[in-house]
Amino acid sequence: MTSEASDENKLIETLSGVTTATLTTILLKKGLRNVWLRGARPLNPGQPRIVGRAFTLRFVPAREDLATPESWSSPTSTRAAIEAMPEGCIAVVDAMGVTDAGIFGDILCARMHKRGVAALVTDGVVRDVAGVRATGLPVWCNGVAAPPSVAGLTFVNWQEPIACGGVAVYPGDMIVIDEDGAVLIPASLVEDVAALAPEQERLEGWIMGEVEAGVPLPGLYPPNAENKARYEASKK
Amino acid sequence: MTSEASDENKLIETLSGVTTATLTTILLKKGLRNVWLRGARPLNPGQPRIVGRAFTLRFVPAREDLATPESWSSPTSTRAAIEAMPEGCIAVVDAMGVTDAGIFGDILCARMHKRGVAALVTDGVVRDVAGVRATGLPVWCNGVAAPPSVAGLTFVNWQEPIACGGVAVYPGDMIVIDEDGAVLIPASLVEDVAALAPEQERLEGWIMGEVEAGVPLPGLYPPNAENKARYEASKK
């Protein structure tokens, strides 16, 4: 394994232990309030947290001359996009929040799973949901609809900047998904965030213990000087 | 059984083996993109696919002089509509997408079940959901709300053309519902669609097998000439 790949693995391992709730608090302290992808909920309950780099796909609205079953054979089809996805990436799909046409069904999800794609995240919906579930691909989406993508959407391209759930996503941004949804960490901030996050998780764990012991919230969360000192003492 | 009834039963049996995802693809190839009823999701998980003819009901917004508890005793009430429903029909209710007044509660759903109604489909919501579940009536709806229909809706009539979930539904159109939602097949197209659907399902099954065997998507789905030939060969 190259040292670069090893660094990436460590980043992903670290971030896998941090809730998206904690990540958004850290990002807000850095001035980023808009990093949570609206409308992307886990299709299946009980999914563990998943972390990976964004591989983006982009749709625009359906136009009857472009959005046809024939377009599925085009060199810039969703099929070709899937073949370009690297192992471990998270496919992030800009469906413009359209909820009455499924971007992918069981066959495309099966192929993504086969290629080692870590998860699919979209502000749109999937179709043939029983089949999609059977593929084992983790999916965060905005629901389910029977119609094919071309009933409402025209596929444009992959690995472009996109809008997904009201957030700008660039190829290579880090995506973390858990039960609270999908959060983006800009590529340039990933290392910085990964360095801060575990300490924040530890602090919140200590605070929760205090709450369980009956300590009132003011002065505890966030901790004032006295409680900060108690926390520091507790770490020794 | 008359030959007509027997034909209808065969249609329903055939369509019961086809996903709504496949049906929407076939209908799109015939030029119909808008056949999926938005906002109608299964109230209970694990429901098998249900097929039946649409029996329509229509609401307009509540007007305080018309939408009253007294209206429940009117000759054109929802109660009278239910008594007119034939066995095996699917009640399709235009609630204009209103989600803060339940169109039916447990008592009306119990009576529908008693009369042999196959399912209830609406872009509105139901009330007294614990009771509705207990009746055993399959329900596809847009959620749950406590208030009675008259808090938000005035009942107008039954067996008229309606809008349900953004789709025009005429009495007698065929409705197919599964986990992907509710799809309408116009009455005039039912036989044609039922003739095409099983072959499409077989083809997609074969494609899924290929994907599982590691075949890339371009050229496979949809199949090019070579893969079409392989599929045809596989059928022998």
Place this chain on the structure above:
Amino acid sequence: MTSEASDENKLIETLSGVTTATLTTILLKKGLRNVWLRGARPLNPGQPRIVGRAFTLRFVPAREDLATPESWSSPTSTRAAIEAMPEGCIAVVDAMGVTDAGIFGDILCARMHKRGVAALVTDGVVRDVAGVRATGLPVWCNGVAAPPSVAGLTFVNWQEPIACGGVAVYPGDMIVIDEDGAVLIPASLVEDVAALAPEQERLEGWIMGEVEAGVPLPGLYPPNAENKARYEASKK
């Protein structure tokens, strides 16, 4: 126990036996159509019905100079509001229907549970949902989001009149929540409603028995004079 506290307990006990569906019908007959809080759904299935007095909290939109992590230490923070909540109250939070910033996470919910708060009701969402579930606090909300409240909301104050899910809620109004959602009974009408509700539930139970016995709906629900007489006779 004072006689006043004993009266309150009896009211709560009575209302705990009445569905929110029945309550909204009774309130509509008194001219109140708008008493159901839109967007407040139970976070966990199978929750029993909960009844309590409203303790209100109010948010306005986030302004970057006011909605900061530092504001969490302010004397009018959500933390201080929680410390003011009496045992048995239901916290009702006006989040203006914002669904992309969680009003509370696991630590605040744990403290509310510790203080004996009966439930949390909001037209907004919660964050750190796995942690919130673990606290045991019953929550009726509009979903889940990772970002902190300050990403989208500024906390203002507690025990003021609020809007929650399109309904005006005043401190001290009675709140009843079950699977159909959250219903408000104005403080001035609670005793009156509690007096009428059990009889309505009995009547509906008798009607359901008739439906199961095959009686058609017209004349039965609502009952005409003949069926009213049969019902009265059945009570003896």
Place this chain on the structure above:
Amino acid sequence: MTSEASDENKLIETLSGVTTATLTTILLKKGLRNVWLRGARPLNPGQPRIVGRAFTLRFVPAREDLATPESWSSPTSTRAAIEAMPEGCIAVVDAMGVTDAGIFGDILCARMHKRGVAALVTDGVVRDVAGVRATGLPVWCNGVAAPPSVAGLTFVNWQEPIACGGVAVYPGDMIVIDEDGAVLIPASLVEDVAALAPEQERLEGWIMGEVEAGVPLPGLYPPNAENKARYEASKK
């Protein structure tokens, strides 16, 4: 002129002198809060108030097999509906709030004007707006769009109960339109409202004079006993 026609003319003349703002206040005092048609704004400024009986038309969503240019020649087309409109009626069109397909263009509006239709009111939009303006037909609508009705809507029928702008409109209800929009008076309440309205207008005129003279609002609007007495005295 028959005595019935003369009565109708007197009603219309009386209501032509009353603002829709005053009418909604009177209707609210009778328990009707939902009588104002959302989304119907005057296409041209400076239109005088218009009063007439509702002649209703109903659309449902476009279905590609039904909503075609060929449907314009059907016996139940919008063309046939227009030929059935009596002189002096107000055409009220349920377009389900669709704003991206124009229900009528210049030719249909010209024919309505020719037939003596008093006005067109809709929660939808018109097309070919320059031409529509040239016809002289007063129009209250939700904007303008180039596409034909069949791009988004299927015409169903006329003189049925409809929903228009969130209000239930029945054929024969009275419609009053001015710069504040379109208000419905249920047919059964027209005479009663027409009897109360002029006095309310007179009172408000007197109050406005007091405001201009510098009288503070509390006790003046609505008037307390003292101000009521002053008003009564002023009438002599």
Place this chain on the structure above:
Amino acid sequence: MTSEASDENKLIETLSGVTTATLTTILLKKGLRNVWLRGARPLNPGQPRIVGRAFTLRFVPAREDLATPESWSSPTSTRAAIEAMPEGCIAVVDAMGVTDAGIFGDILCARMHKRGVAALVTDGVVRDVAGVRATGLPVWCNGVAAPPSVAGLTFVNWQEPIACGGVAVYPGDMIVIDEDGAVLIPASLVEDVAALAPEQERLEGWIMGEVEAGVPLPGLYPPNAENKARYEASKK
């Protein structure tokens, strides 16, 4: 005139010469992106820019037991609020974006004008629009509707923090309104912003002159070092 009043007058005079577009750019550079009140458009064209301190009013949704014509005589009515407004203030009304009930009509607007209120700003609508125009009160609102406030809203109180058009407004914040809408300057930032704004207007005026002379945009707007130097030279 006190020195404090004189300072306030100077602030208002300075800000009256700055577009709201320029103010939002300055505020964004200070980290405030959310200061423009959505839905508040000038009722009349050609209104000059107006500047004043916010006097806030707050509504919650209508509840039939509270939102009644009788409530207009309550000590906490809108009438009482208007009598508390100081000369020169801008009334900012939180109507929760409700557009189907008019918060004020001609009589209340006439009284506000009489009291020297500088303008009315709301995310709601007004009623009796012809009468409101006649009063001369400048109004920025979200449209027009005939029904009275109590058809959709319950008045709560005045001079509380409010949400208006998605922005948090506190009593005493500075409001600037022109054809681009209404912008809030937090009270604590007013002097700072007023100090920066005129220079920004001067710079943009110089840039516009360059554009008219045919200079391309890159390097000009925003100016690079060379163009900055040319601008500085031009000032001498």
Place this chain on the structure above:
Amino acid sequence: MTSEASDENKLIETLSGVTTATLTTILLKKGLRNVWLRGARPLNPGQPRIVGRAFTLRFVPAREDLATPESWSSPTSTRAAIEAMPEGCIAVVDAMGVTDAGIFGDILCARMHKRGVAALVTDGVVRDVAGVRATGLPVWCNGVAAPPSVAGLTFVNWQEPIACGGVAVYPGDMIVIDEDGAVLIPASLVEDVAALAPEQERLEGWIMGEVEAGVPLPGLYPPNAENKARYEASKK
């Protein structure tokens, strides 16, 4: 002038004489229902019809690390995009329907006008509207807002396929704009549409004359065989 340029000029001249209403009818007959850009209304009244090729710009949502005043100096800024616009093009801007941040103000519009851009079309809004009007650039947009683009949007690139007002727009598609809004003609269909349109306008002109002469609509519009013959005769 090259023959190609001359052909283009003829196309544009022909289409300048056809209403967008007529164009949408012709496109619908070819199977295209979705060609009208929602939310693009003329900023100024009385604008003549404008025709030109689409030059596209694309925004995604604001992210605080990308959408900054500094980004205005980037090589892929809106400034650079404007310098790439050819004379006579129509700039079509995908602002994702965002209405609370103005994509361009007076300076950028002045430069576009200077470069000979025929018009600006967007589903977003402009800022500094008084200044924009003064530039003389024709603008079709969704309103006006004071904040700068970076308050809500991140600029991505130009001459990519975009979504604008719910329609897929590719660089080089033909755009026609008049009082009914903006309509797209796919590049591949322009010649075909231009060949059909003038005859359709002539026919509708003849029908309007018949309506003015009192002919009823059924059989006239669309014309039956008899009226078609009368029309053909009228042309001689």
